[in-house]
Amino acid sequence: MGKTKIVVAYSGGLDTSVMVKWLSEKFDAEIITATGNLGQRAELDNIEEKAKIAGASKSVILDLRHEFAVNYLWPALKASALYEGAYPLATAIGRPLLAKMMVDIALNEGAEVIAHGCTGKGNDQVRFEVGIQTLAPHLNVIAPLRFWEFKSREEEMDYAKKHKIPVKATKDSPYSIDENLWGIAIECGVLEDPTNAPPEDAYQITTNPKYAPDSPDEVKITFEKGIPVAINDINYDPVELIEYLNEIGAKNGVGRIDMIENRVVGIKSREIYEAPAATILHIAHNELEKLILDRETFRYKQSVSNKIANLIYDGLWFSPLFKSLMAFVDSTQENLTGEVTVELYKGNVRVLSRNSQFSLYNMKLATYTEEDIFDHRASEGFIKIYGLPYKTLSEVLNARKEKGVV
Structure with a gap:
């Protein structure tokens, strides 16, 4: 044996x-x-x-790396999975x-x-x-x-x-560092005291925004069904696309995150992260969803995104619930094709433009110029019906007060 x-x-x-x-x-x-x-x-x-x-x-x-990007990172991006709204x-x-x-x-x-x-x-x-x-x-x-x-x-x-x-x-640099394509997690050492600002030596790839270039970089990202496929009209392999955005984002000081988070085992911890590509892609992807998804789907997906982020953080990627929720996510991404241009400047990601053949934005409905086709008169009846439950509630409560009944 x-x-x-x-x-x-x-x-x-x-x-x-x-x-x-x-x-x-x-x-x-x-x-x-x-x-x-x-x-x-x-x-x-x-x-x-x-x-x-x-x-x-x-x-x-x-x-x-390729399997990681295609089968793990892209699903998380499509799900808009950010743990506690940031990580x-x-x-x-x-x-x-x-x-x-x-x-x-x-x-x-x-x-x-x-x-x-x-x-x-x-x-x-x-x-x-x-x-x-x-x-x-x-x-x-x-x-x-x-x-x-x-x-x-x-x-x-x-x-x-x-x-x-x-x-x-080393004893002089006792950080615990975990790194992959999607970001870097840094903990231990002086970071364990949340009153300490992160020392510059803790950051591994990003430029301090104060010292980032004085000229911004513009990046146009093309998505197909929720997945980024091209940058500035050049198609990239998934790994190369993430690496490119990490490099240009890090140069501009993008993607630094300092947060207190709730661990699975019930304690709070202080972590700092560097995630240039993930930060850029999440912002661009979210902007495209705002343009394309109908209101109720967008609102409902926000709660689903939060649940999926919690499932991933809590180690339940292979759970039945994760699989079921991802089926919903995939359905929301069918028309999520378009382009988003962002500006990277001293730690900030600013959306400059967004465009899609599936856009639900109608300028003739949104405009306040003479081209406006919105029926303003219809709003009066809409508001009366929309507010009727709350008007009725107030009337009932006021009547009880008048009778001295609390």
Whole structure:
């Protein structure tokens, strides 16, 4: 009988690098690291070598950027999914894809256990484990950070140094950073005190808006059925489109987010995010929806968008409710084809124009010039009927007051 095989979700960062070595020492098991390229940069450098140094017998690295963009980011964009009205959910959207990747690798390798490097009070433990349980309920999941002996990142750094494991984090720069195509999440260190303004060294890609170029950039984005397909009339591959907007947005200081958010486990946390492309695309997409969707569909979709954002954040991407709500979202995007031009300037995204063959905007109805065709006289009867329930309510309440009945 061979050794137990453990598939480890491996980012190459401090926690997972230490975890691979720690697991190799504590368990008599063959450890296989699993790394998905979702658009993160530096941590992919020499990641196979780092995994082997840490004690892995095999390292599986998959380029998932295209699948991430098409099957995960575009659905979230179409859904207008912004957690608590601000966070584009970059990390949260990536977790179900990584959970699926780990399950696939575990099944291919004959592994019985999947291990991840999430803490006991973070969101990602929920996202990974619920996803894995849903996709492969027979697999076991362990989370060493919930029960190992290390009490701080500083202790982990000492352990990594002792075992000559190369990690990026240092005691002078103790940020925890998660990055993918859709954005960067930064936490820990001085950011844990919400009274501290984020230091400039915490930001990874965006220019401080104060020092951004004095001349704005204009960007025209073409959407087809809710999906961005071209910039300035040039068609782009989904990954290239996001990368382009990240670059031009970051240059102009766009996409910085500093927020207190409600974690899945019930505590509040302070996070800062950088999401230039996501910020630009959400603003442009929302503007197109305002132009094309009828009033009741637009209003109802706002509540659906909020629910979908919560489901993604809470790790329920593979749930029946998520699938059902996305069916509604997809139906709202059938006519969401058109162009939106935005101006990027010193941290701001300003909509300059919007256009669509499916636009419900009728200038002859909206204008106040002599071309106005709106029937103003019809409004009198409309308002009387529209306000009738509230007029009746007031009459009843006033009559009760006059009789001295409260």
